[in-house]
Amino acid sequence: MTTSQEPQATFDVLLVGVGGQGVLTIGELLTEAAFRQGIPVSFYPSKGMAQRGGFVKAQLRLGREGSGPNIPLQGADLVIATEVSEALKGLPFLRPGGDFVLFAYVWAPTEVMLGKAPYPALEEVVEAARRTGANVHIISPDSLPVHEGVPVPANVYLLGFVVARTGLSRVLEPETVAQAIAARWPKGADRNLFAFQSPCLPLSASPHHPVTDPS
Amino acid sequence: MRKLMTGNEAVALGALHAGATVVTGYPGTPSTGAIESLLALDPPGVHVEWSTNEKVALEIAAGAAWAGRLALCTMKMSGLNVAYDSLISIAYSGVIGGLVVYVADDPGVSAGMCEQDSRGFALMSDMPLLDPASVAEAYGLTRRAFEISWQVGTPVFVRLVTAVAHTIAPVEVEEPLPAPAQEPLLLRDIARFTKAGAAICTRQHRDLIARLERAGQVIAGMGLNRLELSPQPGGLGIIACGVTASYLQEGFVAAGLDPDLLSVLRVSAPHPFPAQPVRDLLRHCGTILVLEELEPYVEREVIIEARRVGFAGRIVGKMDGTLDRVGEYGVAQVTRGIAVALGHEPQPVIALPQPDAPQPAARPITVCAGCPHRGTFIAINQAIRKAGYKKDQVMVTGDIGCTILGMNPPFHTVWSEVSMGASIGLAQGYVHAGTPTPVIATIGDSTLFHAGIPALVNAVQHQVPLTVVVMDNGWTSMTGMQVNPGTDEAFQPPGSRRVDIARLIPALGVEHFFIVDPFHLDEMTEVISRALALPGVKVVLARQECAIQAQRRGRRAGRTRVLEEKCTLCKRCILVTGCPALSIGERSVVIDPALCYGCGLCAQSCKLGAMEWEENA
Numbered sequence: 001m002t003t004s005q006e007p008q009a010t011f012d013v014l015l016v017g018v019g020g021q022g023v024l025t026i027g028e029l030l031t032e033a034a035f036r037q038g039i040p041v042s043f044y045p046s047k048g049m050a051q052r053g054g055f056v057k058a059q060l061r062l063g064r065e066g067s068g069p070n071i072p073l074q075g076a077d078l079v080i081a082t083e084v085s086e087a088l089k090g091l092p093f094l095r096p097g098g099d100f101v102l103f104a105y106v107w108a109p110t111e112v113m114l115g116k117a118p119y120p121a122l123e124e125v126v127e128a129a130r131r132t133g134a135n136v137h138i139i140s141p142d143s144l145p146v147h148e149g150v151p152v153p154a155n156v157y158l159l160g161f162v163v164a165r166t167g168l169s170r171v172l173e174p175e176t177v178a179q180a181i182a183a184r185w186p187k188g189a190d191r192n193l194f195a196f197q198s199p200c201l202p203l204s205a206s207p208h209h210p211v212t213d214p215s
Numbered sequence: 216m217r218k219l220m221t222g223n224e225a226v227a228l229g230a231l232h233a234g235a236t237v238v239t240g241y242p243g244t245p246s247t248g249a250i251e252s253l254l255a256l257d258p259p260g261v262h263v264e265w266s267t268n269e270k271v272a273l274e275i276a277a278g279a280a281w282a283g284r285l286a287l288c289t290m291k292m293s294g295l296n297v298a299y300d301s302l303i304s305i306a307y308s309g310v311i312g313g314l315v316v317y318v319a320d321d322p323g324v325s326a327g328m329c330e331q332d333s334r335g336f337a338l339m340s341d342m343p344l345l346d347p348a349s350v351a352e353a354y355g356l357t358r359r360a361f362e363i364s365w366q367v368g369t370p371v372f373v374r375l376v377t378a379v380a381h382t383i384a385p386v387e388v389e390e391p392l393p394a395p396a397q398e399p400l401l402l403r404d405i406a407r408f409t410k411a412g413a414a415i416c417t418r419q420h421r422d423l424i425a426r427l428e429r430a431g432q433v434i435a436g437m438g439l440n441r442l443e444l445s446p447q448p449g450g451l452g453i454i455a456c457g458v459t460a461s462y463l464q465e466g467f468v469a470a471g472l473d474p475d476l477l478s479v480l481r482v483s484a485p486h487p488f489p490a491q492p493v494r495d496l497l498r499h500c501g502t503i504l505v506l507e508e509l510e511p512y513v514e515r516e517v518i519i520e521a522r523r524v525g526f527a528g529r530i531v532g533k534m535d536g537t538l539d540r541v542g543e544y545g546v547a548q549v550t551r552g553i554a555v556a557l558g559h560e561p562q563p564v565i566a567l568p569q570p571d572a573p574q575p576a577a578r579p580i581t582v583c584a585g586c587p588h589r590g591t592f593i594a595i596n597q598a599i600r601k602a603g604y605k606k607d608q609v610m611v612t613g614d615i616g617c618t619i620l621g622m623n624p625p626f627h628t629v630w631s632e633v634s635m636g637a638s639i640g641l642a643q644g645y646v647h648a649g650t651p652t653p654v655i656a657t658i659g660d661s662t663l664f665h666a667g668i669p670a671l672v673n674a675v676q677h678q679v680p681l682t683v684v685v686m687d688n689g690w691t692s693m694t695g696m697q698v699n700p701g702t703d704e705a706f707q708p709p710g711s712r713r714v715d716i717a718r719l720i721p722a723l724g725v726e727h728f729f730i731v732d733p734f735h736l737d738e739m740t741e742v743i744s745r746a747l748a749l750p751g752v753k754v755v756l757a758r759q760e761c762a763i764q765a766q767r768r769g770r771r772a773g774r775t776r777v778l779e780e781k782c783t784l785c786k787r788c789i790l791v792t793g794c795p796a797l798s799i800g801e802r803s804v805v806i807d808p809a810l811c812y813g814c815g816l817c818a819q820s821c822k823l824g825a826m827e828w829e830e831n832a
Contacts, residue, residue: 031383
């Protein structure tokens with residue numbers, strides 16, 4: 001918990017991905033956790049017209065009383081991307097020295113699948129992310145931890161990663177995020193809490209740990 | 216008590232806590248969440264409904280307010296255009312109880328439709344307008360809006376932008392007020408509630424102007440526009456309207472300015488124009504910066520006021536080209552405005568493209584896996600060919616909602632989008648223009664009820680040769696699944712009655728009426744291609760429930776599977792349907808079982824018999 005003597009730390013998070021990946025759920029859980037900790041919070045989700053499969057962006061601002069919902073360019077302390085190509089849209093918002101977390105899933109538009117339109121290579125995206133001066137974390141979608149025989153939900157795993165391994169750990173307590181998870185899914189709490197806590201385990205103790213930071 | 220909520224919920228709760236007992240509206244992003252939250256809350260003694268369209272919704276709310284109640288009416292900016300005929304009349308009459316019109320604008324266009332500034336409607340109707348800077352203000356100002364409406368007897372606008380309507384933030388919730396307890400009033404006063412003749416109408420006009428002036432006094436008394444003057448005169452004065460005020464603090468830090476040296480007027484009630492604090496600011500400052508999204512409504516009034524008080528300094532904003540009339544504002548517009556006002560080199564407000572940076576893939580939006588509209592788009596395309604035409608020879612007008620997604624690949628079916636119901640009117644114009652080929656209009660179910668019926672009646676009356684394809688999926692889907700008059704009674708609020716499009720169309724005098732299943736491609740193609748050749752008005756009703764809603768109840772239309780040994784990876788199924796559940800595997804096309812609804816359209820598109828479809832009963 002933050003103490004009243006310290007000035008409130010600010011922390012801005014930009015999320016980008018594709019509708020249906022649970023991007024907004026990550027933001028909603030972080031919002032709920034911040035609220036439980038008494039941290040000023042603003043969460044601005046924006047999705048396009050489509051119910052599923054369209055570009056999704058969301059902006060979470062922590063520790064700012066009365067600030068507007070839009071994060072300025074190069075203002076985000078953390079960019080979370082859940083799709084390789086859409087990740088590029090988050091890069092201009094990264095603050096040098098911030099964290100960039102990419103869940104390296106490829107959701108190919110039809111034209112790309114048919115070979116009629118280009119799609120950026122993962123290496124290009126990683127290289128562009130590096131040029132922003134951020135700490136780059138890449139998570140492979142093929143190596144999600146398994147719970148009772150089924151891979152865990154990627155978004156909750158990713159949530160666990162950012163709470164444990166990025167600058168966000170200075171602001172949010174894992175316990176309050178876990179409370180927010182348990183409150184959201186009373187029935188699926190076990191599975192989701194397992195997904196959330198997996199990245200907190202030491203690397204050697206987690207055989208499925210998928211972090212492959214190319215640095 | 217502090218609660219987390221969206222701006223939409225804040226408006227809804229603000230209205231509820233002000234004592235509103237009638238709430239109406241029509242879904243439209245970004246305003247939809249207000250009524251959604253009240254329907255979920257189901258407060259006792261409060262009537263909440265999705266109405267047929269915004270004009271109807273407003274008339275219901277106004278009737279309740281004329282009977283002495285407090286009423287809220289909600290809509291997106293396009294909906295205000297629909298409601299406006301009645302709104303002007305209601306504003307000229309004034310209200311007895313309280314009437315608040317919540318309209319949501321969408322600067323930057325996150326959802327589609329014109330990037331209009333609804334504050335302009337406040338000028339036209341002489342209605343007070345409140346423009347909250349934040350979610351917390353949305354709650355408080357909605358309550359104040361009812362106080363103003365009640366005290367002055369005028370309808371009042373609460374206008375949110377997407378960045379306030381959709382944002383989730385903590386709100387300090389105040390003690391709710393009880394709803395007015397008296398019996399409904401039945402007040403006969405033709406001088407107020409009719410428009411018959413010059414004597415009545417000119418008096419109403421004078422009363423309207425007087426009410427706006429009185430509202431200005433009430434707003435000033437409430438202190439809704441907050442002026443802070445710097446200790447030393449002569450410096451920069453900033454007028455920040457609505458949400459732009461929430462970016463000032465960060466802007467000052469980014470520009471390296473000491474806020475104590477600046478004067479700021481935060482405008483949360485831009486109409487009637489807050490002339491007094493603006494005059495005070497003009498007399499105190501050497502340069503003025505006006506920050507407002509979209510149109511320079513406040514800035515123009517500031518320029519007029521500056522002339523009145525003999526202000527000789529510069530006024531920086533949109534009129535001098537510093538800031539844009541397009542898009543959403545943030546910190547960058549604040550720092551740019553400050554830089555220009557102080558004579559510094561301004562920074563660009565958007566990221567400049569890097570010359571050799573990788574580009575994100577284009578992601579045109581399409582209909583969901585299992586969407587019945589997919590079958591309709593494919594059938595229209597096939598029917599045009601079957602009737603002997605090329606696709607670019609046949610006009611297919613489009614309408615609002617998910618049905619417009621037929622404009623995108625792989626269908627390229629729909630040509631235009633104007634407003635609710637406009638597809639049927641536009642199509643008649645193409646016929647009268649002498650188009651030698653058949654003309655097709657497409658429209659959804661909610662859209663037909665909303666504003667399509669008058670145009671269809673017109674087509675019948677004038678016997679315009681036209682094929683109207685009504686895509687009835689039983690829900691108002693694009694805004695997130697609301698009920699409409701045609702929704703199955705099982706999903707309507709208790710006591711509602713379904714209005715069946717299949718009974719409505721013949722009753723309008725449509726002679727050629729067909730009902731088809733968009734998951735039966737050959738049959739639907741045959742019906743449309745036959746309809747194209749018939750005289751007069753033809754209506755094809757394509758019926759199949761929205762797959763998202765059906766799947767939420769565990770329904771599947773059928774089962775589709777790929778016969779690996781027969782699939783040659785020709786990709787025809789993907790080319791024709793563009794279904795997100797299909798992808799290219801190593802040896803065959805692969806169906807994602809989590810996404811597939813079993814509509815069978817891919818199997819029906821396959822020429823090699825490499826897919827099997829078993830339809831559920």
